[in-house]
Amino acid sequence: MDEATGTGLPNRPGAQRMRWKYLDNILTRHGPFTDPDWEPGEAAIEGLARAKLLGAGGLGCEILKNLALSGFQDIHVIDMDTIDVSNLNRQFLFRQADVGKYKAEVAAKFVEKRVKGVKITPYCGKIQDKDEEYYKQFAIIVCGLDSIEARRWINATLVGMVDDQDPDSMKPLIDGGTEGFKGQARVIFPTMTSCIECQLDMHAPRAAVPLCTLATIPRQPQHCIEWAHIIAWEEERKDITLDNDDPEHITWLYQKALTRAQEFNIPGVTYSMTQGVVKNIIPAIASTNAIVAASCCNEAFKLATSTNPFLGFPGTDNYMMYTGDESIYTYTFQHMKKSDCPVCGDDNIARPLQVDSDFTLQEFLDSLAERPEAQLKKPSIRSQEKSLYYQFPPDLREQTRPNLSKKLYELVQNGEEVVITDPAFPLTFKYKLVFK
C-alpha cells in the first residue's frame, strides 16, 4: 500500500486504470458546464488524487466508499465509535468478526484493500480532539456527524480558522445529515456563505417528553429509559458523571429502565434502545444515508476538480433537502448568511484593534466609547477564558470590578479575542487585541 501515498498515479497506465475510465472521461475533456478556466487532463487527474480529504462521523461507510471510488487517494477519517452488532445491517464495511473494533480502523483497512491506490488514515476519537493545525492540512471536509453539537463545533472551528491573508485557510465544509426518510446536503464556505450556525433553525428541536410524564405516568418504553437517564441516575449515582460511551453506564440505565417498565407493564425496553435514547440517536435508514452521502461526495468531487458547477458556490444555491417520507421531494435553495450569526456574522468576525497594552481595562473601555462604530455606554467584556468586566448582574459586577484597574497585558494575550456587548445594542463587538 505504501507506494500509493497519494503522490503520482500508481494505477496508471495499464489495465488497472480501466477502473477509472468513466471518471477519466469527465476529467480529460471540456463539458458544457465546465469552468472555461479549467484545464482538463493529466493535471486534473493528479489534482484529484492529491487532494487530502477528511470524512467524519456517522455516514462514514458510505462517504469513505464514495470518496475512494470518486478517485480521491488521500483520505482521512475520524470516528469515535466502535462497531456494534446492530450496525452490520447497513454499515457494509463491517463484518461479524469486527464487532467491538473501531469503525474508523476497520473501514480504512477494508476500503484500502478494495480500492487499490487509496490511502486512508483513520483516527479513532472525537473531532473535538483535533485542533486547527490538524484541520489545516485538508482541502475539503466532508461530515456526516450525528449530533448538532458536533456540527456546530466543526463549523465554528472552520470559520475561526479563516485567515484573510491565506487562501489556504478557508476549508469548504460539506455536511450531510439524515433523519429517517429525510436528509440534507449542504456546502459551506466558511465566512463567505451561510454556515451551520446561520442554519440552526433548519433543525427541528428534539422532541422532549414533559418531566412529569416521565416521573408519574410513563406510557412508552422510551419514557422509562428517559426516567432512568434523567431521574434515577441523579438519585442514585449523582457523583458519577454519566458517560454515554461507557457500556457499564448504559447497562445500568438499561436495567433501571427495564425494572420500571415492568412495574408499569410496558414492553419493549432493550439495550440498544437505551443506547439510542440516551445518545439521542435518530434511527438511520440505510438508503437515505446512501442518497445523502452520495450527494455530498459528488459535490466533493466537483469542488476538487472544477469539472462542473457545485452546490454552495457563493451567491448560488447551497442547501439540498431531500424529503422521502411523503412520496418524494427534493428542493435546492440558497440559505442566506445571517449578518447577526454568532459564528460567522459580519458583526462577529473579530476585527483587529491596535491597543496600548499599558492601558487599564477602564481606559480601554473608555476609549471604546469614543470609537464611532462602538459608542458603548454600558459595555460588558470577556475573553474566552476570563470574564473581564460585567455590568450585570450585580454579583458578577462586584467580582469583575477589580479588573478595571488592571493593565491589558495582565488580562489578555497579544492577539487574543474579546467580545463586548452592551444592552443598548443588539450587536456584539468582537475585537482581536493587537498590542502596539
Added chain:
Amino acid sequence: MLKIWSMKQKQQQDEAAATGGAKKKKVTAAQLRVQKDLSELSLGSTMKTNFPNPDDILNFTLTIEPDEGMYKGGRFIFDFKINQNFPHDPPKVKCTQKIYHPNIDLEGNVCLNILREDWKPVLNLNAVIVGLQFLFLEPNASDPLNKDAAEDLKANREGFKRNVRLSLGGGNVGKQTFDRVLK
C-alpha cells in the same frame, strides 16, 4: 478554489492588520449568548445570582425570595448549568434544597415546560427565571413531580398552605423531612 478566494478578497476591503502570535482562543457561541442574556435579566428585588467562578458564566446559582404567595419568606436556591450547545439545548436547572412543592421533586428536578419540551432557542434566561418565580406564586397540581404535594394541593388548599409553612421551617410533611429554607 482560488476563484472563490478572490471573490472573498473582493468582498472585504477591510484592512487586515497583523495579529500577535497568541493561540487564537475564541469566545464560544454559548458564552456569547449567555453574556447577552445576563445583561437582559430582570432580577428585581426578589432574585439574585451568584457566580462561584466569575470567569465561568455558564455555571451559577439563582436565589429566589418570593415576596408574595404561600412561599413568601423562603429562600430558594437553583443551580444553573449551561452547556456549549446553548441556546439549542435549554439550561439545566435544579433546586439545591429539598423542598415541598408539587412541581419540584425531592431531588430538586423542576417541572417547567420551557426547561424541556417547550424550550426554543429564542427563549432566554430571563424567561426561565420568570418561569421559576411563577412556580412559587402558582404551584400547579396538574403537572406533578412531587405527587404527594400535588395531591395535598388538589385535596385541600388550606392544608397544603400549612404544609408549605411547615416545610419551609425544616419540618416534616408526611414521611419527609424538608430543608429549612427560611430567610
